[in-house]
Amino acid sequence: MILVTGGAGYIGSHIVKLLSESGEQVVVFDNLIAGSPKNLLSGEELVVGDIRSTDDLNKVFDTTQFEAVIHLAALVNAAESVSQAKLYKEVNDLGSRNVWSIAKSHNVPYALYANSAAVYGTPVSNDRVKESHPLRPTSPYGETKLAGETSLQELYDNYVAFRFFNVGGAESEGRLLQSKDSRAIMPRLYEAAMSHQGIVISGSDYDTVDGTVVRDFVHVEDIARAFHIGLSYLRSGKGSLICNLGGGVPTTMKQVHDLVEEISGITIPITYGPRNPGDISYSLADIELAKNSLNWSPNHDLKSIIRSGYHAYVKNSV
Numbered sequence: 537m538i539l540v541t542g543g544a545g546y547i548g549s550h551i552v553k554l555l556s557e558s559g560e561q562v563v564v565f566d567n568l569i570a571g572s573p574k575n576l577l578s579g580e581e582l583v584v585g586d587i588r589s590t591d592d593l594n595k596v597f598d599t600t601q602f603e604a605v606i607h608l609a610a611l612v613n614a615a616e617s618v619s620q621a622k623l624y625k626e627v628n629d630l631g632s633r634n635v636w637s638i639a640k641s642h643n644v645p646y647a648l649y650a651n652s653a654a655v656y657g658t659p660v661s662n663d664r665v666k667e668s669h670p671l672r673p674t675s676p677y678g679e680t681k682l683a684g685e686t687s688l689q690e691l692y693d694n695y696v697a698f699r700f701f702n703v704g705g706a707e708s709e710g711r712l713l714q715s716k717d718s719r720a721i722m723p724r725l726y727e728a729a730m731s732h733q734g735i736v737i738s739g740s741d742y743d744t745v746d747g748t749v750v751r752d753f754v755h756v757e758d759i760a761r762a763f764h765i766g767l768s769y770l771r772s773g774k775g776s777l778i779c780n781l782g783g784g785v786p787t788t789m790k791q792v793h794d795l796v797e798e799i800s801g802i803t804i805p806i807t808y809g810p811r812n813p814g815d816i817s818y819s820l821a822d823i824e825l826a827k828n829s830l831n832w833s834p835n836h837d838l839k840s841i842i843r844s845g846y847h848a849y850v851k852n853s854v
């Protein structure tokens with residue numbers, strides 16, 4: 537039996553879907569602040585609770601003996617974390633510590649964690665970011681996600697922590713989609729296309745091919761597959777692992793915009809605004825460790841990410 541915290545959210549629900557399809561028994565723990573029961577496509581058991589509450593967590597671990605906890609529950613908006621730093625600490629830092637310590641006290645052998653490339657902060661160069669890059673987050677979001685990884689290392693002997701770059705896309709039938717509240721570029725572009733409005737891209741004078749920032753996109757189904765492989769890795773007794781998950785392809789905001797226009801067939805006028813204070817100009821994953829340790833590499837390219845993500849948006853807005 538596997539417990540997935542945050543399993544009713546965007547990435548969590550794709551992990552739950554894959555685990556269920558693979559014959560695993562899954563229980564989801566989520567306070568539904570951003571997730572929804574309708575994201576549990578096979579009617580997996582949902583325990584509504586909050587990771588800040590040790591009572592809520594003890595109840596679920598007292599009821600069932602789990603083999604692994606996959607922990608995704610978090611607040612995920614880096615910009616919001618600046619004005620809500622205390623709340624982000626309570627959920628992402630202290631909440632994660634609660635998950636690890638209560639799972640450990642209930643003899644759950646394996647723990648897997650959804651971490652973020654935000655832990656690296658501003659890359660020291662435009663080289664691919666390896667796991668050994670200094671950890672210098674620039675937002676309370678990044679700081680509190682890093683704290684969740686630190687407490688995992690302190691408390692667990694057998695764990696896998698993945699540091700995701702920018703996640704996009706949706707499962708093929710378009711049932712599980714990324715919230716536009718996340719402020720991620722792709723849902724904002726889908727929304728702009730469908731409402732026939734323009735989009736503001738912050739910064740056009742970065743030292744990149746077209747002046748807009750470079751990011752690294754990875755399909756949510758590739759992320760889900762990595763967790764499934766990570767579980768097998770732990771079961772086979774190979775020890776612990778912290779590794780990046782990304783597409784490994786440098787992509788500018790303008791290139792994402794152009795591809796959304798091409799796939800949707802809709803023109804999306806761009807207004808270039810000033811740079812976002814503190815925005816990183818270039819972020820690109822080194823994914824060699826995931827390839828070598830887990831035999832994982834992305835199956836989906838950028839086109840597939842945008843095609844599936846846009847399809848899900850259209851499907852869910854009619």
Ligand SMILES: NC(=O)c1ccc[n+]([C@@H]2O[C@H](COP(=O)([O-])OP(=O)(O)OC[C@H]3O[C@@H](n4cnc5c(N)ncnc54)[C@H](O)[C@@H]3O)[C@@H](O)[C@H]2O)c1
Pocket residue numbers: 541542543544545546547548565566567568569570571572585586587588607608609610611612627631650651652653681699700701702703704715718
């Ligand atoms: N989306 C990305 O590009 C990305 C990149 C890097 C890391 N991550 C990490 O992946 C994880 C999932 O992100 P997502 O994009 O699916 O976001 P999401 O908001 O869709 O999912 C988070 C889930 O956690 C739940 N939750 C929030 N606070 C909770 C609490 N206090 N107690 C219990 N449940 C709570 C929400 O209801 C939601 O279902 C997060 O840990 C995030 O930091 C996401």
